Amino acid sequence: MNTPWQRFRQRLHTIIFEADTWAGRAFDVTLLFLIVLSVLAVILESVPSIARFHSQFFDRIEWVFTILFSIEYVARIISIRQPIRYVTSFFGLVDLLAILPSYLGLFMFGAHELAAVRILRMLRIFRILKLGEYTSAAALLAYSLRESRAKITVFFVAIFTLVITLGAMMYVVEGRSNGFESIPLSIYWAVITITTVGYGDIVPSTPMGKFIATIIMLLGYVIIAVPTGIVAVSLTTASKKLDISTQACPNCSRQGHDPDAVYCKYCGSAL
Amino acid sequence: MNTPWQRFRQRLHTIIFEADTWAGRAFDVTLLFLIVLSVLAVILESVPSIARFHSQFFDRIEWVFTILFSIEYVARIISIRQPIRYVTSFFGLVDLLAILPSYLGLFMFGAHELAAVRILRMLRIFRILKLGEYTSAAALLAYSLRESRAKITVFFVAIFTLVITLGAMMYVVEGRSNGFESIPLSIYWAVITITTVGYGDIVPSTPMGKFIATIIMLLGYVIIAVPTGIVAVSLTTASKKLDISTQACPNCSRQGHDPDAVYCKYCGSAL
């Protein structure tokens, strides 16, 4: 526990995985900065008019990011107690995907699509969200969405049924000559319509098709209200749960009492 | 009650209509799997590039599904006490529609539209939703929508009036030469606009028409809030109704205790 190597590993761990110390905070902010810059570089590199003149510049800067992220990746493996668990975790894979494309590009030619994989670095930002007040906000949102999982599943089963049935109906009514070439394409149209996106690339032409489309849109009105209501309700419940008096019972020291509680609801002693 | 035939019917009933036993659960999961597969087959069969090369394969697989669902249909009729009530029920008709098109296809030629009817099999999925925690979620959603029926009806009467009036107005303002060829078409446009779908197939051309369209869109902003508000409120009410224990304290007889409460939070006596 006292070898210099172990002390180094421990310090590394504090810097990389915790945000309490000055060094840890600085590390997080630097990393956030590097991630945003590297994602920006990937995005700009894809623009033809920019890439044409600065391709060498982007190649170089990409290697700078790759090397920096590689050092970080190795540092994470070194400092953690169970490296294998980290490597196979979600963020471990994302970290690997953030550096792999550059190394693979050395061996493979034309691996252009691989470059876009680097954009997954963006996901690493979520790791930084542990900073400050955003944790509790993120936790609240995540909790609400998890809480309403069953309701949202039921909602999506209903939506899928509706969209598939309506898509097949429009396929029969409008037919192949009006752009509704297959049931999958009609379902694609039904989703575009019911989510109120409305690209306008496929559009009903027959009066009957337009009538059905009108019904679908009006249905979509009430349907869009359902997930909103679900999330609003679970957010309210979640907010209240976190708001609930943090008063602990002096006898059994359990928490979660209502603000107007006079006696502990678990053991009955006065609060 | 003890003839082998009756015992067979009873066992069949337990498997098909209940989800408590191992066999019933397995039956539901298999059925869910078959329904999804058969719907997928109908969808893929409609894609020209797929159907061209595999039409024989789809014909065969369709007969497999038809025969399996026919056996299931007969089993349901046999096992139930009042077969006529089942056959004429909503799900009875859906079950029949799931197998009928294939048999009718033997006698009729060119019954292509009939094939799409098979997609109604999708509706059978709702029968499986009785599984697990989804029942209560579905019940909650259904209850909320039923509860807000009167409000949603009033809302839709208001929407219909608005959309018909605005459609007629645009028909007069824009006129036939600008694509607003008839009042039904103008109403179709008004629905596209007020639901924020916005295909862009019909679009106002005159300054006056654009001005009215702007007003409609901004109106739609507040209007879309109404069903959301309605559903959110009724979901909140429904959630609370199902949540709060109706247990009264035996000492002070006050209610409103949490489901996990052991002692009255007002007077401290055991519940």
Added chain:
Amino acid sequence: MNTPWQRFRQRLHTIIFEADTWAGRAFDVTLLFLIVLSVLAVILESVPSIARFHSQFFDRIEWVFTILFSIEYVARIISIRQPIRYVTSFFGLVDLLAILPSYLGLFMFGAHELAAVRILRMLRIFRILKLGEYTSAAALLAYSLRESRAKITVFFVAIFTLVITLGAMMYVVEGRSNGFESIPLSIYWAVITITTVGYGDIVPSTPMGKFIATIIMLLGYVIIAVPTGIVAVSLTTASKKLDISTQACPNCSRQGHDPDAVYCKYCGSAL
């Protein structure tokens, strides 16, 4: 008070303006039916393919509706105590507009636009909404919207400012050559974008314009949440107010007590 004419007027009043008696209820349902039919006739008459072959039929049926509504209009004037107040009221004007176009059409030629005015008959449906449980639902919705008037006004002032500022910005950035021909047209585009309608008739072409459009759309995400939140909150409050115990104080007989109130909050006597 006892002349036959007065008794006739009184009975007429009961039938037309009240829905308690059998006759009044029948009158309302018949009227609803006639309004819907006459609106349908106006809508269908505007469809070229229908009007071409049945123009005479529509002319005749229109006169039937006009005469029936004229009789109703006269009956309303006769039966009411203050005819002038009725004639100048909102529904009085709507009733007049429902019959006027047909009579004016006798004297004026080419009064085609006038025909569309008849669609305002649709508004008369709101008078029938006094039937059944819909009254309280309509009252609740109307109350909620009225209650949130100040908030919605502030919201719209903010939206107008945003939309005008962003419209002018896009007019400068995109310019006349890209379809943003004038500031009003740019504002029209900004409204289409921020309300998520998205026709696609005007679309940014420059990278800078697309960037600003992206910002506007993401802004619209949070903005659309505001009216929904406002309406949801006022609906909740309104629902609670109507839910509140209708218990009257035995001493001062005032209502509006909370469900958990033990003493009257106005006079202090026990409830």
Added chain:
Amino acid sequence: MNTPWQRFRQRLHTIIFEADTWAGRAFDVTLLFLIVLSVLAVILESVPSIARFHSQFFDRIEWVFTILFSIEYVARIISIRQPIRYVTSFFGLVDLLAILPSYLGLFMFGAHELAAVRILRMLRIFRILKLGEYTSAAALLAYSLRESRAKITVFFVAIFTLVITLGAMMYVVEGRSNGFESIPLSIYWAVITITTVGYGDIVPSTPMGKFIATIIMLLGYVIIAVPTGIVAVSLTTASKKLDISTQACPNCSRQGHDPDAVYCKYCGSAL
């Protein structure tokens, strides 16, 4: 404190910055009127068909507004105690931007874009919102949005990540030949899709691209529910905070009384 100049400054201050006196109220209403008129003039001047014939009229009216707003600007500087703080404040800069373009136009030719800057006058309207009941409504909305700042930030970080990742995915799947020319353009498309705007200027062509687009749209369904839920919850909380009297009963010292309560609803003693 009693020199005529100081008294003049004081009266000016009362008129310009306060809305309690008759003169102050009249000043606010006049200013509101002038702002709306001047913004309307800027908007109309940009319409080619109007500007062609009335350019001289707009030039003159613009100078009238410039001179009036200049007088107001000077009056504000004179009447306030710390003129520098006002000049460098947000509204001070907006006030300057409202008059500067006209003066700059005297020296620079072709400063057409500058004209659009004048539309920022619109922002001055927010200063007038201090009138009447709108203050509290605006305060409530502003408070709610501020309160949910952390949640909305987390939400936007998630949206950015999603939109960038999905944009890059579509860039790879659809490719440059189908209109997804660069990652920024694909992100622009993803924002158009997930916010349900749906212009239709860029649209997936490949089956795979359409499949991903369908997933994105359905995702957008739940995503749009999140900000609505956030704002609804914070509006509810904010409304309650401003509503419930914090008055405690002098006898039993319980709180939660309605604002119109005269007696404690729990023990019946006078509040």
